[in-house]
Amino acid sequence: MPVTFLHTADWQLGKPFARVADPDKRALIRQERLNVIPRIGQVAKEHGAAFLLVAGDLFDTPTVGKATVSQACSAIGQLGIPVLVIPGNHDHGGPGCLWEQDFFLRERDSLAPNLCLLLEATPVELEHAVIFPCPLLRRHEAVDPSSWLRDLDESVLAGFGDKVRLVLAHGSTQDFEGGGDDEDGSGGVPNLINLDRLPSEHFDYVALGDWHGTKAIGDKAWYAGTPEPDRFPKGADNAPGNVLVVKASRGGVPAVETVPTACLGWHQMAFAFASDDEVATFEGRLGELLGNRAARDLLRLELQGSLGIEATTRLESILEALDSRLLRLKLANHTVIAPTGPEVEALTRRTGDPLTSRVAAQLVELLNGSGEEAALAHIALRELHAAVTSSL
Secondary structure, X not given: OOEEEEEEOOOOEOOOOOOOOOHHHHHHHHHHHHHHHHHHHHHHHHHOOOOEEEOOOOEOOOOOOHHHHHHHHHHHHOOOOOEEEOOOOOOOOOOOOHHHOHHHHHHHHHHOOOEEEOOOOOOEEOOOEEEEEEXXXXXXXXXXXXXXXXXXXXXXXXXXXXXXXEEEEEOEEOOEOOOOOOOOOOOOOOOEEOHHHOOHXXXXXXXXXXXXXXXXXXXXXXXXXXXXXXXXXXXXXXXXXXXXXXXXXXXXXXXXXXXXXXXXXXXXEEEEEOOOOHHHHHHHHHHHHHOOOOOOEEEEEEEEEEEOHXXXXXXXXXXXXXXHHOOEEEEEEOOEEOOOHHHHHHHHOOOOOHHHHHHHHHHHHHOOOOHHHHHHHHHHHHHHHHHHHHOO
């Protein structure tokens, strides 16, 4: 009979977000990764999910802090349905792993008795489904973690009757590269899962983890992606911030629905200034993207072009406010100061102040250079302009 369940992965609870300089903002981002768990539970309730599959990387590290373990177990325990988890490359199993430590086991037993750890490559039978876990016992496995599924005896499979057969795995597929932990890097291709070698008629759905965006890999295999984004977008097809509601039946093609669960916004934006008037246009674009929110968004921003002195000062005020409101501003500001004709004239033709006029003229000449000297000239000219205009 058909069964409805949730597929998710890559929660990476306890991720440090070290690139966020402000410790209070880091704490807000870390907490949001825990806050998404009740939202996942609400999705499960609304869709009548029988259980929840977590395809690896529940935690960010095998040495995650005890407070994170306790909070995670508390939140999972309140979901009200079985939660089946395999270790991924971040929280891999093996001797001495997190999953075998006394503290984790005590907290799991006390707070989350519905949390089922699948640490062995052996079928796990539920009421209406059979889970075929492919746990990672090392960070990087040299052997396809799903290889054991190719050798299953037909009689073993037949013994499960018409129960839905679900594969739970973490890694890259032969036609799609999964991982990559750094927001700027592409990562390698560890833990390769060869879906082509799985007898597709034997399995009804493959729940994948490792790629942090939601993506279909054929009719029966999906990456769920992380339910709360943790990095800037990696291309147009990257779609994090969801869980998957899956309705599967034995021998059929599963119906998969993507349900958003994210709270934080990770954005990227590029803007090139062609005139001073475009500072207002830039400010409007930011308003469209971020609204009046504070402490809910992260932005990777690249700026190009040239601006006059007053326009540069206005831009810096905008960036100062932006840095304060955002959880993180990753800025690449390549704009240069190009004083307007009136601004140059106001500084270099001060008949009552010849010293200022001479200094301004020299700074304007230095602007056309390069390196540290030109950079210092930009700063000095802007400060000189501010001092002159404030005295008027």
